[in-house]
Amino acid sequence: xxxxxxxxxxxxxxxxxxxxxxxxxxxxxxxxxxxxxxxxxxxxxxxxxxxxxxxxxxxxxxxxxxxxxxxxxxxxxxxxxxxxxxxxxxxxxxxxxxxxxxxxxxxxxxxxxxxxxxxxxxxxxxxxxxxxxxxxxxxxxxxxxxxxxxxxxxxxxxxxxxxxxxxxxxxxxxxxxxxxxxxxxxxxxxx
Numbered sequence: 001x002x003x004x005x006x007x008x009x010x011x012x013x014x015x016x017x018x019x020x021x022x023x024x025x026x027x028x029x030x031x032x033x034x035x036x037x038x039x040x041x042x043x044x045x046x047x048x049x050x051x052x053x054x055x056x057x058x059x060x061x062x063x064x065x066x067x068x069x070x071x072x073x074x075x076x077x078x079x080x081x082x083x084x085x086x087x088x089x090x091x092x093x094x095x096x097x098x099x100x101x102x103x104x105x106x107x108x109x110x111x112x113x114x115x116x117x118x119x120x121x122x123x124x125x126x127x128x129x130x131x132x133x134x135x136x137x138x139x140x141x142x143x144x145x146x147x148x149x150x151x152x153x154x155x156x157x158x159x160x161x162x163x164x165x166x167x168x169x170x171x172x173x174x175x176x177x178x179x180x181x182x183x184x185x186x187x188x189x190x191x
Contacts (some may be wrong), residue, residue, distance in 0.1 A: 009077040009098070023067075027123050028138040029075040034116045037083075043189025044139060045083050048181065052086060055177040061089045062107060062176040069100030070109065074110035074127050082109035086135075086175055094170045103131040108175050112139040112186070121147070134174050146183045 013029050016024040021036040044087040045066045052064035064086050072078035072190070079100045086108040088094075094102040109128060110133065111120040120138055128136045129152035134150040136157065146169050163169050168180035186191060 003018075006168050007077065012077070013098075023081050024080045025080050026075065027072070027080060027127055029078065032116065032123075034114060034118055034119070037112070040141075040189045041112045041114055044186055045110075045189075047185050047189055048084050048110060051179060051181065051185075052177065055179045057086070057177055058089070060176040062086055063089060063091070065091075069098060070106060070131065071096040071100040071102055071113065072127050072131050073103070074130055078127070080109075080124060080127065084110040086110075094118070103133060106131075106133050107184050108135040108137065108171070109133050110137040110139070110186075113141045117142045125149060125157060128152075129157045135172055137169065137171075137181070137186070141187055144187065146181075146186050 023034040025032045049064040088105045091105040094105040138147040146163040147160040
């Protein structure tokens with residue numbers, strides 16, 4: 001039996017309903033479905049959000065929020081759901097639709113790679129740069145390194161800074177708090 005959806009967004013909504021726990025995104029006009037993450041992935045996301053709170057995120061007028069939607073300018077229905085986003089405190093005023101928020105309230109997005117690592121290390125580098133996301137951090141567990149993309153120009157990030165185990169990733173001041181993230185925490189979730 002073949003089902004015909006009225007739009008790509010409707011098809012994504014249906015997949016989201018039929019695949020509980022999976023992440024459904026529309027990137028460059030294509031539906032991307034990612035299975036539920038493993039424990040280390042989730043520990044990394046928790047630790048990162050916690051570190052931002054400890055660094056004074058609320059006093060700085062920002063929040064580290066896991067799993068909120070980012071509306072993308074790359075297609076009429078495009079959106080992503082970053083693992084962790086650092087957003088302006090009033091981000092809820094920038095709701096576009098489908099629980100996704102406008103890119104201008106995002107100061108940083110962070111992805112911890114899973115089975116979808118090519119989406120995080122290729123497709124999302126492109127779409128986040130085109131959305132003007134100032135800082136994109138990738139905890140690339142497949143290659144055991146962290147990539148830091150900053151300051152996109154004309155819809156493209158310059159080459160990333162690369163960090164290995166034992167190092168820390170210094171976040172740009174534009175994020176809103178002074179914070180260095182340990183590579184080991186980003187990759188393993190150990191706090």
